[in-house]
Amino acid sequence: MAHIEGGCLCGQVRFSGDAEPVFQAICHCKNCQKQAGTAYSVIVGVPRGALTVTGTLKTYHDKGDSGGTVDRHFCPDCGSPILSDAPANPALVFIKAGTLDDASWVAPQIHIWAESAMACTTIPAGVPAFPKNPG
């Protein structure tokens, strides 16, 4: 169990909760690259309902590379991507790890969508990498 706390760049959106991070991954999908404006997303999955969110999030209803729906929640004032969730994973919500106040404990176990990883990204040896989504 970890105490999780974070928020967007401008501080309008904050989230917190005591939750067990059950999934940590680095996602190299094209849509994460576009949304985050950078090479990949570091995501931490926690049980849905474990987080209390204050402030106003806006939601972009995205369709993933595999055709599944992904709801991407972001701060409408500063644009920080905060949370995402997908009907394919109804038990979890995924935190964009860069929004955590303290991300020192984050240790992704897998890389997904490695086939679209940017050339400047090195995937460490010994960390499992899947070309697409392992599901």
Ligand SMILES: [Zn+2]
């Ligand atoms: Zn903000």
Ligand SMILES: [Zn+2]
């Ligand atoms: Zn992705």
